[in-house]
Amino acid sequence: MHLMSPSHQKMEQILGQTLQYSLDYNLNVHGMPTSGSVAISDEELILFRDEIAVKRIPLQNINEFKVVQMVGSGALQIVLKEKTEQLCIFTQDLLPVFADLAKMLEYHRETGVFPAPDDEEPVKTCPKCGLVIPEQTNICFHCAPKGKYLWRIVKLSLRYKATLLTALVATLIIQLLWVVFTYMKGLVVDNYVTSGSQDFTGLLLMMGGYLIIPLLLFGLEYINERCSSYTAAQVGRDLRGILFERIQNQSMKNALKRPTGEQIKRIANDTEKVQDFVSYHGKEAVVRVFSVSVILAVMFWMNWKLTCWIVLPIIAGFFFSRFIFKRMNHPFRINWKLFSKMESVLYDILSGIMAVKVFGSEKREIKHYSGCSEKFAHSMYVANFYWFVMFPVSTFVVTLGEYFYLYFGGNDVLSGVLSFGKMVTFLSCIGLLYAPLNWLMQLPRQLAQTAISAGKIFEIIDEKEDVLDRGNAIDKEIEGNVAFEHVHFGYKVYNPVLKDINFSVKKGEMIGIVGPSGVGKSTMINLIMRLYDVSNGQILIDGTDIRDISQHSLRSQIGVVLQETYLFDGTVWDNLIYAKPDATMEEVVQAAKIANAHDFICKMPDGYQEYIGSRGYKLSGGEKQRIAIARAILRDPKILILDEATASLDTETEKMIQEALKNLTRDRTTFAIAHRLSTLRNADRLIVLDGGRIVEMGTHEELLRHKSVYYNLVMAQRQTSKLSKEPA
Numbered sequence: 001m002h003l004m005s006p007s008h009q010k011m012e013q014i015l016g017q018t019l020q021y022s023l024d025y026n027l028n029v030h031g032m033p034t035s036g037s038v039a040i041s042d043e044e045l046i047l048f049r050d051e052i053a054v055k056r057i058p059l060q061n062i063n064e065f066k067v068v069q070m071v072g073s074g075a076l077q078i079v080l081k082e083k084t085e086q087l088c089i090f091t092q093d094l095l096p097v098f099a100d101l102a103k104m105l106e107y108h109r110e111t112g113v114f115p116a117p118d119d120e121e122p123v124k125t126c127p128k129c130g131l132v133i134p135e136q137t138n139i140c141f142h143c144a145p146k147g148k149y150l151w152r153i154v155k156l157s158l159r160y161k162a163t164l165l166t167a168l169v170a171t172l173i174i175q176l177l178w179v180v181f182t183y184m185k186g187l188v189v190d191n192y193v194t195s196g197s198q199d200f201t202g203l204l205l206m207m208g209g210y211l212i213i214p215l216l217l218f219g220l221e222y223i224n225e226r227c228s229s230y231t232a233a234q235v236g237r238d239l240r241g242i243l244f245e246r247i248q249n250q251s252m253k254n255a256l257k258r259p260t261g262e263q264i265k266r267i268a269n270d271t272e273k274v275q276d277f278v279s280y281h282g283k284e285a286v287v288r289v290f291s292v293s294v295i296l297a298v299m300f301w302m303n304w305k306l307t308c309w310i311v312l313p314i315i316a317g318f319f320f321s322r323f324i325f326k327r328m329n330h331p332f333r334i335n336w337k338l339f340s341k342m343e344s345v346l347y348d349i350l351s352g353i354m355a356v357k358v359f360g361s362e363k364r365e366i367k368h369y370s371g372c373s374e375k376f377a378h379s380m381y382v383a384n385f386y387w388f389v390m391f392p393v394s395t396f397v398v399t400l401g402e403y404f405y406l407y408f409g410g411n412d413v414l415s416g417v418l419s420f421g422k423m424v425t426f427l428s429c430i431g432l433l434y435a436p437l438n439w440l441m442q443l444p445r446q447l448a449q450t451a452i453s454a455g456k457i458f459e460i461i462d463e464k465e466d467v468l469d470r471g472n473a474i475d476k477e478i479e480g481n482v483a484f485e486h487v488h489f490g491y492k493v494y495n496p497v498l499k500d501i502n503f504s505v506k507k508g509e510m511i512g513i514v515g516p517s518g519v520g521k522s523t524m525i526n527l528i529m530r531l532y533d534v535s536n537g538q539i540l541i542d543g544t545d546i547r548d549i550s551q552h553s554l555r556s557q558i559g560v561v562l563q564e565t566y567l568f569d570g571t572v573w574d575n576l577i578y579a580k581p582d583a584t585m586e587e588v589v590q591a592a593k594i595a596n597a598h599d600f601i602c603k604m605p606d607g608y609q610e611y612i613g614s615r616g617y618k619l620s621g622g623e624k625q626r627i628a629i630a631r632a633i634l635r636d637p638k639i640l641i642l643d644e645a646t647a648s649l650d651t652e653t654e655k656m657i658q659e660a661l662k663n664l665t666r667d668r669t670t671f672a673i674a675h676r677l678s679t680l681r682n683a684d685r686l687i688v689l690d691g692g693r694i695v696e697m698g699t700h701e702e703l704l705r706h707k708s709v710y711y712n713l714v715m716a717q718r719q720t721s722k723l724s725k726e727p728a
């Protein structure tokens, strides 16, 4: 449930009835902070103030719900029979949430149905803390279980148990060897230096034995580095693979809700952070904790009283870092967001470099990007501020132990309780102890960053898909009969674009879809391709609901030519065979010939192997379009979709492309959208949309005779064409 205040259940208890929605407002009439909620049950709207129901209005008495924007705030209003009443006021950030609530209530008023919050996500608030979840995320980062994310990374790394454990064991042995090495130093001092034994041979043997340790350390370091790097590289690869696959398979709705730059950041940058954690920080954390435990055990064994003086400040330091760590998450989250924003802006500017140049907005974009960069730099400083405080304070607190030791240990040596060699060994142990401790004190910063990156990765991986293959979905060879039965659709369920659409098309028919801009023509073909699922009703292909056909099978039998053809960075050949990777040379050339593309391809210096650059920038609009048609021909689709396929072309090129399209549409079910109505004159039938509904259907001549919406559109276009001297 998304429209649910944190006190939703409590309000249900107070009222003794189930609530459909509830939302908290936060300002009183004077604009001062207050706490209250608006709750909607099946029958009533109830206004709560400080958990007391202060107003109850039957829904049937309300004629309209609306949200008005004020200076820095907003208000929810209801229109009753005689008056308009302001129900509550809230801060600007809650405006979208309340606007969604108002739309959903309007939808209920018109249809009697409460849009199910699980069908749609108009507003997302965390049920635990009540904070609004940002639109492009599905989790509340305030409450997200950071430890769980880190644990999932560990589990992923366990796929490479052998190398991971080898690295871990090698590092543990390295740490142990350092302890032995240090202990031996004390033995040398006590037995050979301060004892006055004059045993030079013994000293030499001892030093010889010493040499084995650095040699072992060398070998173990090599094993450790090799295994760690290997494991990290594999985990990074796996994570990028899983994430990329997930992003590829997500629905259009999910794909569009995050800026591209942000998705790139997640795949490239966040997986790298996780990789660093696996290769270094995660494993080292285990090893350093182990080292600290072993060294402390040795020290307690040697002299527990002196060790206590060392341990007390460490405990104080530990609690201090814990306190700071909790406060570091929020600034690092902001820092992540600003970095992601900076990447998105960069991606947007670079992708639209043509528009930037055309509008001469270089300076504006430089300022725009610098602004983002500046904010990011500031957030980095703020995020690290806690760290600047924590690190020196913790280091000071922890090293106090060394001062205590020097004083009390020195007293013991002077009073003969402790040997000088033991004191040296103990001092070395303190040195050994502080090295991992210092490292561990830096860990919170790394953990905070890794947990945020891991959270962002798992957020996408765990995302609930809204367009899924049904359990019994089949791969079906389709013929091309299409039927819409009572189809309703809205990108937001309470904001319908298409309403009760009914028609059926026989295989091989050509259907033109016409209507004013924004009426839902492209939406209709998006539904045929199942880029979105209908909100109500069904679309049948050869009598089967398209939700029962696997998405791969369905889309592989649909060909699309859009107004804006997307060509990938590569050669003409690469782009042509994108539609059919196993196409032969003959098939490709044949398709290019039918699409009237072969001649211009052959005129290019490298012919089919000509490199056409990013988005095919070396080609003209008409050439790109003919490549797109050749691609559609190669695919040999049963259903063809032409969305403004000739809109941006001059008359000469359009003629050429119309010819190519005629070849393409033969014997295929075709849905064509075109604003230039003359291009649809030959369609078998035209579907005319207005206000989200089909208002007319028939041939060009029939609809002209009908003298209604289509007739008016044609006349209006003829009028404009006369002025511009273009064919209508």
Ligand SMILES: Nc1ncnc2c1ncn2[C@@H]1O[C@H](COP(=O)(O)OP(=O)(O)OP(=O)(O)O)[C@@H](O)[C@H]1O
Pocket (backbone or CB within 6 Å): 256, 491, 492, 497, 515, 516, 517, 518, 519, 520, 521, 522, 523, 524
């Ligand atoms: N991904 C989307 N998310 C939310 N709303 C959308 C989305 N795509 C389109 N819309 C809205 O749906 C409505 C129908 O859009 P659609 O593109 O289907 O219209 P159209 O008839 O094809 O328009 P045009 O002729 O201008 O291309 C518009 O109000 C549009 O703003």
